[in-house]
Amino acid sequence: MQDQNTPRRLGVVGGLGALGAADVFFKLVKALPGRKGQEQPELLFEQHPFHEDDIPGERSASQNGRKLYVFDMIRRFEARQVDAVVLPCFLSHTFLDELASEIRLPIVSIMDALYHHVVQRHAGVRRLGVLTSDHVRAKALFERRFPGTDWEILYPRAEVQRECVMAAIYAADGIKAGCLQGGSTERLAAACRDLTEQGAELILPGFAEIPIVIDALLDCGFPVLDTNLIYARYAVSQDAMPRTRQFKVGVVGGVGPAATVDFVDKIVRNTAARRDQEHVKLVVEQNPQIPDRTEHLLGDGPDPTVALYSTCKKLEAADADIIAIPCNTAHAFVERIQPYLSIPVVNMLSETVAHIRKHFADRKVVGLLATSGTVRSGVYHDVVMRAGLQLLVPDDEHQDLVMGAIYGPAGVKAGFTEGACVQDLLRALTSLARRGAEVIVLGCTELPLLLHEDEAFAVAGKTVVVLDPTEILARKCVSLSRQSDA
Structure with a gap:
């Protein structure tokens, strides 16, 4: 009221x-x-x-x-x-x-x-x-x-x-x-x-x-x-009146472009709809010019904070009710911009950890495959530790393989989804599993283009489950939309 x-x-x-x-x-x-x-x-x-x-x-x-x-x-x-x-x-x-x-x-x-x-x-x-x-x-x-x-x-x-x-x-x-x-x-x-x-x-x-x-x-x-x-x-x-506008999800796109398309596809696939009009309303601000998040976090690139904030404000002006950022590394900047937004950013990292707690309660060691910027920012460390779990990240040798799978000349950002990039990522995943990881988080939104969520890998006599944070984020956005429409 x-x-x-x-x-x-x-x-x-x-x-x-x-x-x-x-x-x-x-x-x-x-x-x-x-x-x-x-x-x-x-x-x-x-x-x-x-x-x-x-x-x-x-x-x-x-x-x-x-x-x-x-x-x-x-x-x-x-x-x-x-x-x-x-x-x-x-x-x-x-x-x-x-x-x-x-x-x-x-x-x-x-x-x-x-x-x-x-x-x-x-x-x-x-x-x-x-x-x-x-x-x-x-x-x-x-x-x-x-x-x-x-x-x-x-x-x-x-x-x-x-x-x-x-x-x-x-x-x-x-x-x-x-x-x-x-x-x-x-x-x-x-x-x-x-x-x-x-x-x-x-x-x-x-x-x-x-x-x-x-x-x-x-x-x-x-x-x-x-x-x-x-x-x-x-x-x-009438002291107050309900607003009947349909719930709208705002998507920060371009970080990266292929990951944005993948995320929107996951929104569609996770929506139980019998006709077009029952799908989730989306607005995407595709801004590939947002400076590289990893380069800045490693100390060598321009700060993407203003560009991320500007993109979120455009989504806010486009009547979005929530903001989804299908980029793990960008979440290192969410705390900087959220206080200045009138709508919430749905935190993909927090939703991923909540998913682990709910569906894999018996597993306590989480392995992270992500950019070096995400790893060094500590954003996953913080949310995993608050949940009472342990986080494992690749050693330097295998982290280089992960970065090559993402940024290398034959990596996923260059348009490759088969070959050396997949093999390098599997080597890093195997290393984490042998060190004790029970759940592997694909902590870069391009990595699900190389490996599939919930795909199980048998390593060292145990089964390791792979999770895709963008899939989890998509399901959360659909759920929020349905709750609003109910």
Whole structure:
């Protein structure tokens, strides 16, 4: 919940019907709770020229331009740190589901507002008359919120819908044209009469323009609700709203490029999905120009801290919820940048050790095959020791073989995945196993391109298991995504 002492900021999307949006804004101001000074909730109203068809509410009218306009407006509000969006347009509420997975800000639902009002204030009412556009009717917006098992939704008959409802809004002398008296109100009154004759107990306007002339309808005795006022009161009453945007994993790519492709493949393979839309949402910032982590840790290369931080900030700006860095050596720099990020870096090293503790609890000696930078940084030493395990690293001779398998002219970073690089890596692995290693961690993200995770090796009369930290990281990212979506 938001701190009650912190004023909320509501962004109001204008431009989709100037008169209706202005009426909602006016009623928002009236509905604001009586607080003093800076405690008063803040309203940000913004509109831009928006070209639409002459009759955008027609059944077959394209809403593509409206969708993109609303999306862009919400992104602008996100940049201004708004807490929630007020969207006074029934047409736009027909495609809220399309927006929800792509935006961070919650949209206050006008249909939720009407539902709560009807349930709380008109508990005995079951026959609802609706005055809305042909398009909204076709999309069954009101039926979705007021299901037929509990309510009966009534619409004006076809001729009345065409000659009275649609004409009252869109005709040359309609409300959108600024004509708030005479023909427009007479047409709406005729539509209300048609609904009451059908047995409607309440009439719900499905145009933001209708509440502007509601007094004329109420004077005729029709049970019409001011949907703009109901929406405004509901919007200011919501202290906090859930954010429904789909979970997104941000990936620091390019460290190295082949390892990034391998990691994304592992995300896909570890996702139980029946169709494209059930896969994990990813954003990859592929930055091979991040300085070599090993060269810096060995004292000979430029510091990659700023480049890593810059890449993470780009992922943060791209709405990622977590950051995955498929590079073991880069984790030596995570503690430097994490305090300055608003989203967490999922620590691949910690997840690997947790995996060992959970699945190989009887094994206490961990062998590490990694770059010399990772070995000398001590990042694996620290996390392994905290878990009560022992870490073994290759001696100088075999560490040179590991570095050759990674960086050599016939190594994996040069594009080789067979031959001498594999044989050199196996020699280093065998040395660690003979010294007592029971689990071998492939502590460089290119090494799983040479050896496979969970591949068992029989060495000196015992079985040694090989683990791939990028596979473990991929599974963790998928798990976090599923937990968020649950």
